[in-house]
Amino acid sequence: VTSASPRSAARTARAGLVVGDYNTTERSPVYRDLRATGLRDAYREVVGGPGFSFPVDRRAFGFVPPPFLRIDYLWHTADLACLHVEVGRAGGSDHLPLLGVFARRRGSLADGREPR
Numbered sequence: 001v002t003s004a005s006p007r008s009a010a011r012t013a014r015a016g017l018v019v020g021d022y023n024t025t026e027r028s029p030v031y032r033d034l035r036a037t038g039l040r041d042a043y044r045e046v047v048g049g050p051g052f053s054f055p056v057d058r059r060a061f062g063f064v065p066p067p068f069l070r071i072d073y074l075w076h077t078a079d080l081a082c083l084h085v086e087v088g089r090a091g092g093s094d095h096l097p098l099l100g101v102f103a104r105r106r107g108s109l110a111d112g113r114e115p116r
Helices: 006-011 029-036 043-047
Strands: 018-019 072-076 080-087 098-102
Touching: 018 080, 043 072, 043 080, 072 080, 072 098
Parallel strands: none
Antiparallel strands: 018 072, 080 098
16 A cells, blocks of 8 residues: 555555545546546445535534535555445544455556456
């Protein structure tokens, strides 16, 4: 796993994860740019549902709405397979956590063979 920018993580020969709060939705140019690097959106790839992670307990609205935005992402390179991903329970942040399980694909670029 590498700690790098999205663009360099997508080009690396190693397995890479780029995760975090991007404050952007799937309809934004930022999301499209990340996809264009070759990174894969784990939640969209595995679950495909809404994956709302924000806001959590935002009393600024005058009430406590359920999360209604997906702005947190687990991006991965093609030589990783996402086996499981879910939105976790609230834990002290204004975002719900994303939890993922990844494995290196057999034949990944790291061992010189093409990913499947």
